[in-house]
Amino acid sequence: MTSPASRLTQNTDFDFPVACLDAQDFSIVPPFREFLETHGCVVVSNRQSAIAASYQIIIGSYEYVKTIFEKNGKLVDHPFVLLYDSDKTKADDLVASHSVKVAIIQAKQYSPREAERIFAYFFVGSEMVQSFTSETDAPLDALARTAQGEADIYRKNFSSSGERIDHLIQEVYGEDERARAVETSKKTKKRYTTLRKIMHNLFAFRIPWNFLITLFIVVLAPLVWYGIMVGAATLGISSSESLIRRGAIADTNRPIALASVSLTQAELTLGLYKTPLTLVGQQGIIRGQERLLSLLRDVLTSETSAIYLVSESKLVGGALFSLRSDPEEHLAVELERLKNHIAVTMGTVGLAQAELGVLLSEAPFPFGLGSVRKVALEVRDRFTSLHKSLGQLTNLLTLYPVISGFDQSKTYLVIFQNSMELRPTGGFIGSVATATARDGRIGTLEIQDVYALDGQLKGHVDPPGPIAQLLGQEHWYLRDSNWDPDFRKSSERAAWFYEKESGVKPDGVIAISTPFLIDLLRVTGPVELPDINDRITADNFFGKSIFYTRADFFPGSTQKKDFLGILATAILEKITTMNGIDPTALFRAMTDALERGDILLSFSDRGAQSLVERYGWAGALPTRTLCDEENDTACFPEQIVAIEANMSVNKANYFVTRSESIDTTISPTGEVTTDVTILYQNSSPNDHPASGGGTYKTYLRFLLPQDAATEGITLNGRPIPVRSDKQRTTRTAQAPLPYAEVYTTDEGSVVGIAFVVESGDSQLLAFSFRRGKPFRLSEKGDGVYEMNIFRQPGLLGTTLTARVHYPEQWIASPETQSNAAASLVANPGEVRYNTALTKTTALRVHFITSP
Structure with a gap:
């Protein structure tokens, strides 16, 4: 039997465990799904996962289970089957034919505690078949029972903290002790009288010091433990965030687990103080700490969601640029799933942002401290920026299926605008490229020198007056086509020139200006350019650009490939691998460039053009205010x-x-x-x-x-x-x-x-x-x-x-x-x-x- 620990290492592409759960009746799934997610799994229900699964769970009748195995096969070595009201003969048949572990259950809704009992059997039970159709079934060994009991005390829905403590006393000491505790809790006045006597004896030095020290430890030890656990949770969350920013997704398992376990311990410990502090009228202290733990839990959930999002984005990104030759599902489905997951991530980020706003407003400990408040404000700004970037990314995923050639192949003209030679829509057009989109995939950029293309123009086009008088040009060419500050008009002119010069009519125009390339270099780090045997960074970009684009560098200007085009292709290749790249910084660079206008988009398709104008990416001059x-x-x-x-x-x-x-x-x-x-x-x-x-x-x-x-x-x-x-x-x-x-x-x-x-x-x-x-x-x-x-x-x-x-x-x-x-x-x-x-x-x- 594979242990839970070893199961977590089976997935080499995505270290965060994925559980594939197929159910005949989805109404009984929630407690089982909750158990898996609480213990760090990403659950994929009734569909195949793009990421290799660590667990396969099937819930249903004998015929349904057989159908799932015929359709999807075995995703892991030892699947877990929850078989509806069946005899042991059919269960044994599944064990023999598919090497599964079987729990025989009733077709009903189960409580979280019952779900934990069933999973405890899966992880530590020695039998291959076990019935859970009655209360006396499914004995648990001591270790599993203890773990189950602790989790049950935490998750059970009690109407009050006193009810939770009563339950804890009953579990540990039995019904008689619980009854005595309840009776004692009703004598509030007597307890306060006793407390006054204790304090009187204390100041009269009538209590032995060893008793006082013991009392001190009993009262403060949980408080110290609470502080340690909150600190450990914060450390785990911070470490995980740092790893995500560096793109080291595979290394996030340990800090995520540390934060999850520490938060659970802190929540349990805080429960011990809730009743005493409530009795003395200090509910505000408890409420503030509960909000702090809720914030940390929301942030942890956001990070878990972001980890999955980054991994899915890497897979989809590889497919978009033809780096994955055999996708598991149609790209349109993958893109829609990615878009839905972004919506979930935005929700968790928004919830954490709201929790943090309340804490900053009410300022419970430690948010009243200046240093903590300063850090909290910085975190709030990061939440705002991340939420905005995710919104823009959602817009991109909405636009992409419209322009990516699912219905028919499309060709787009990409113009690279050198902002060191400023022109109305971003810079001088030194080179262009064409990109073909088909079935959702973008082909390789084919870079062309703009002077070579302009040499193919037949006929004469009058240039705008300033071009004729200040540049001394009697003709108008593609390289000067972005003269109108409204990109919608300049892009139409650029597409017209390109069609006349190359014979190819583009379906849209994408303009990329220099500041965006610099931002990408800050994200990707150094980029190697084997074509010119050089290494480009964000710091040396301007100097290298000036060197490689000066008039006397390339012999025969009609044969040269422009420096910006070569660099853009190299950056694109590095981004699609996502190795060591901070995904949040990459998304932010893209969304910031779209907002600034350093990426401009124009399409002949009316639906696509309507979207980019609505999003503010069309380069239109401001009209509405x-x-x-x-x-x-x-x-x-x-x-x-x-x-x-x-x-x-x-x-x-x-x-x-x-x-x-x-x-x-x-x-x-x-x-x-x-x-x-x-x-x-x-x-x-x-x-x-x-x-x-x-x-x-x-x-x-x-x-x-x-x-x-x-x-x-x-x-x-x-x-x-x-x-x-x-x-x-x-x-x-x-x-x-x-x-x-x-x-x-x-x-x-x-x-x-x-x-x-x-x-x-x-x-x-x-x-x-x-x-x-x-x-x-x-x-x-x-x-x-x-x-x-x-x-x-x-x-x-x-x-x-x-x-x-x-x-x-x-x-x-x-x-x-x-x-x-x-x-x-x-x-x-x-x-x-x-x-x-x-x-x-x-x-x-x-x-x-x-x-």
């Missing part, structure tokens, strides 16, 4: 959208930083004016191509609402000349810099500004505009001003200060998105907000008139 949801309050939305394009044919954006200041003034009459100033600093060492940097020539666009009127544009305090429409549309040599141009589109007004920032120099750009629509408070005397500040995909190195000035007779109540690096200050007549512009953000100010 929270003001659209206001009903009874005056709300004034302001959009600050600035889009840059590097027109200097270098990687100067690596050396350029920006300090942006936005000042909005609301006059007593409701007039709204906004001043935007941006300080550019270019730390490029020189203009030599080998440096990667040099003079930064840029074309900056401000996108304004229809009612906005430009009031002034200056560079270092000097007005910038504004060109006429005729000059703007002329396809001749570039005009002297700086210059500005103002024109209108269907979406609103556009102010374009072309200027340069020399190496080692700085420039201060100032721009102001006035809104035609006034800001009016409601009849109730309240209103909301909302400033939405757009962060361009791929943009790095920008600090932001936003100020809102308002009449002093108003009272302001500001709020903004959570950001640890941000500060929000409200003074009379002014609200100030400082932050690093890492994503699109919003500042909302609620106004009321002072009484």
Whole structure:
């Protein structure tokens, strides 16, 4: 007979034990499932597991058991069969034919205690067949009976703690002792009188010191034990969390077991104090500790769920990228199961988050301690971040079946945008790749150099004016196709160019910008690139990128494979193995990039496109605001959208930083004016191509609402000349810099500004505009001003200060998105907000008139 300990080591792919449970009648399953899960098993019911099982349990009639064996076979060496009301002959037949252990049971619902008796027989019983159809059946040996009794005392549903203690006394001393204990518990007044006498004798030194020491140990020993067990549980949970973050899932068994056992011991010990503390009116102490243990139990459950989730994700990820040639089930089913498990994990994380919030609010011991409270706040933030990442991952799994070629093969264009040469949707398109999706699997990326593709374009396409005048190009190509800041339009243009140049019509476009690759390198660690015999890390990425993408590196530009494309392929290969990779950090890197716009998605399928637009991954410019949801309050939305394009044919954006200041003034009459100033600093060492940097020539666009009127544009305090429409549309040599141009589109007004920032120099750009629509408070005397500040995909190195000035007779109540690096200050007549512009953000100010 295999012992329980040895059973746990049978699964080499996933060390956490998996129990496959097939039942003819699912209504009797709960106590058996509860026993398995309480003892650390992941239970898979009435279906096959993608992970090798450690236990196989079948519950049903003789015919049902035979059917399960014919359908699924034996998953382990010695399955356990719970056979309905059957004679021993049929049980012996199952033992002989399938080498199983059989418990003959009734087709009824069993209590948790009865389920434990049956499993005790499975683990330690010597007979191969045992009947459990009456109370006198199934004798247990002393060891199993003791373990069963302890677990039963803990799990039994008592109406009060006194009832649990009565039960414990009865189990240990018998019915007479229990009756005496009950009788004694009714004499509360007499006990307090006795206690006073004891204290009197104590202070009169009438009690022997050895008795006092013994009493001290009896009272405090359980308390010390409780503290040790809580500490051990916390240690196990912390160790397991660290291992999960490192991707060492196989090593989590011991800390998970330590935490589980320690929590059980702590819960039992706390029960000993519950009645005495309740009698003296200290229920709050018990309630606080119960919540602490409940929190630890919820966190442990979350970790157990996360372990299973990571293992399933690794299997599914391998299948998605064709690393698993013979999947056990159809990928669509696996993806749906993974999505459902994420929902369960989100639920357990949300429960732990709520428990922690209550503890922080009520501050029982030890949450009143400053150091513990600080750690608890950090844990709460991690819960929030994890919950958000899991939500985004659920969205990805919702999208994936729509785009992964289950109905027909699909081809997607992947464009790699180098953000060190900034362009409107993230960066210059140095290389592209195609990826084919079929039956849920993604094929190998086929990288192509964009210059080689552009050389295949037949015919002429007029480029946008700034490309023609600032780059001196008379044709428009795929490499410059992302000129429109709305990725939905730029992706359509990129797909059109790619079809004309390659003859292949893509079913969608995926844009990946440099900041996302850096985040992935922080997660994966160093990546080897055998094609160029180099090793890339997050720290040396920028330097290596500049070196490998400079103009004179590859002989014959039409034959080169772009550095970013090679790197992206290598990172993808490393991620699919998940060895030594922190899965939570990987998910967070992906979801953060989607939120920032460093991953953008566009699909020809209407259903898929509708999903990415709903999730905010389509790269659409902001149109709707929270003001659209206001009903009874005056709300004034302001959009600050600035889009840059590097027109200097270098990687100067690596050396350029920006300090942006936005000042909005609301006059007593409701007039709204906004001043935007941006300080550019270019730390490029020189203009030599080998440096990667040099003079930064840029074309900056401000996108304004229809009612906005430009009031002034200056560079270092000097007005910038504004060109006429005729000059703007002329396809001749570039005009002297700086210059500005103002024109209108269907979406609103556009102010374009072309200027340069020399190496080692700085420039201060100032721009102001006035809104035609006034800001009016409601009849109730309240209103909301909302400033939405757009962060361009791929943009790095920008600090932001936003100020809102308002009449002093108003009272302001500001709020903004959570950001640890941000500060929000409200003074009379002014609200100030400082932050690093890492994503699109919003500042909302609620106004009321002072009484």
